[in-house]
Amino acid sequence: MREHRIYPNRYQDSVALMALSAALAELPGVETASVVMGTGANLDNLREAGLGEVDAGPGDLVVAVLGEEEAVARALELADERLAEQPSGDAGDGAVARRTLRTLRQAVEENPAHNLALISVPGPYAAAEALKALRLGLNVMVFSDNVPLDQEIEIKRFAEERDLLVMGPDCGTAIVNGLPLGFANVVRRGRIGVVGASGTGTQEITTRVHQLGEGISQALGTGGHDLSAEVGAISMLRGLRALAADEETDVIVLVSKPPAETVAKTVVEEARTLDVPVVICFLGADPAAFGGDGQGVHFARTLAGSADAAVALARGETPPAESAAPPYDQVRFAPGQRxxxxxxxxxxxxxxxxxxxxxxxxxxxxxxxxxxxxxxxxxxxxxxxxxxxxxxxxxxxxxxxxxxxxxxxxxxxxxxxxxxxxxxxxxxxxxxxxxxxxxxxxxxxxxxxxxxxxxxxxxxxxxxxxxxxxxxxxxxxxxxxxxxxxxxxxxxxxxxxxxxxxxxxxx
Structure with missing residues (x-):
């Protein structure tokens, strides 16, 4: 049985939607479930996933379920329950919870010290929301993906003119002043900063640093397109300079899949001008193409190797050689297993x-x-x-x-x-x-x-x-x-x- 339900003008951020989708999909008898905003791209995805045709607008929330009849009914009932949950006006100890803020401007007016906005709306609308935040003097983390490249360039150039940082679009991981954002881990505060064009790459480095006994000052995401020739590493360069000026950061790690070669050279040249040592992990790129180690820059071939090097540098030690695989027992496979x-x-x-x-x-x-x-x-x-x-x-x-x-x-x-x-x-x-x-x-x-x-x-x-x-x-x-x-x-x-x-x- 296939069924869907539409909640008109009901916005939820993408992390909450993914979590609810997962909860519905785990119910016995449910084959697949999806909770999304009704954008054109999302409706196309529902159709391709076998969840049927849905007539909804981009501001509508859609719950679509495929499975056994009773399971589908239970999934829709659970969706109703979860979506009906609202914060109580009473904090439980006699105190009244603060009012719900509905605009960025209201948030800034309530607390002018706010300096970061997290944007998690459907991709076609993310740039407009980011510009609103930037005009209010806020740095921005854009969790949303599917943001057109020309809009990414626009918001990053706009931010650069105002001495602000844009993390993203499609920035899934950051740690700002010890607060994990998006998909991030619990790590101790410390003296190693990270600027990453890769979410799980940043997670690997920050957790490895933690496991080795050091900590993270800041972990700033850039989004996966930042080091393309079109964008020109606007966010990575901004993050690099910000961490170099941060008194709590003694070592900086940069991580990305292979950047455009001209952009990579620009980033490396900038890193060589800083007083803070910089470890660079451009996965799959040849360090020799960028001049190799020296002038305050150390190249690492692997994510773990970059964390190991950063920890060593933070301790005033020489970065270790990147280790090979440790000894392991070989398995006796049957003929044909290859x-x-x-x-x-x-x-x-x-x-x-x-x-x-x-x-x-x-x-x-x-x-x-x-x-x-x-x-x-x-x-x-x-x-x-x-x-x-x-x-x-x-x-x-x-x-x-x-x-x-x-x-x-x-x-x-x-x-x-x-x-x-x-x-x-x-x-x-x-x-x-x-x-x-x-x-x-x-x-x-x-x-x-x-x-x-x-x-x-x-x-x-x-x-x-x-x-x-x-x-x-x-x-x-x-x-x-x-x-x-x-x-x-x-x-x-x-x-x-x-x-x-x-x-x-x-x-």
């Missing part, structure tokens, strides 16, 4: 894993291939060595991101493990705010089923994982790692190490 299959929820983790697999001589197919790798003809069917980014639009249309709802990752992992040619399954688990409260119960069930089936068929499987997070995160990294290891998963210290181990284990 492929590596990667199933990632973090796009940058998928990217880094492909690069490290290439270093080991493995050319993998992917829905988001790095240079030299192959594009999958059909994202639903892996071929040969395959490394997937399940957070890509090809997999998330009409459903929550797999960091919020891990079910798609668990289902794909089980499917990959069922292939008689699969030897090694590589995956990530991302913790922190925004991610699933319990990211591995379904995963452990899938691994158990996969191992049982492989055993019946005379095969062996190797599962290799990396858990991005800290022990202070709501999900508790140590507890997650322990449960995975109890299930026989080889859990590496970081994503680069996990990818190197997986590639080395592959026949």
């Amino acid at each position: 492929y590596l299959r990667g199933v990632f929820t973090g796009g940058t983790f998928c990217y880094e894993a492909q690069l490290l697999a290439q270093d080991a001589g493995i050319q993998a197919a992917s829905n988001t291939p790095v240079a030299g790798n192959l594009a999958l003809a059909d994202v639903r069917a892996s071929t040969g060595h395959t490394i997937l980014d399940l957070g890509d639009d090809a997999f998330t249309q009409g459903r929550p991101h797999p960091m919020i709802d891990p079910l798609p990752r668990d289902e794909r992992l089980l499917a990959e493990a069922a292939d008689p040619a699969t030897a090694v399954v590589l995956f990530d688990v991302v913790l922190g705010y925004g991610s699933a409260d319990d990211p591995i119960s379904g995963l452990l069930k899938a691994i158990g089923e996969a191992n049982a089936r492989a055993g019946r068929e005379g095969r062996a499987l190797a599962f290799v994982a990396h858990v991005c997070g800290t022990d202070d995160d709501p999900q508790d990294r140590s507890a997650v790692v322990a449960r995975l290891r109890e299930a026989g998963v080889l859990v590496a210290e970081n994503n680069a190490q996990a990818a190197a181990i997986a590639a080395g284990m592959t026949p």
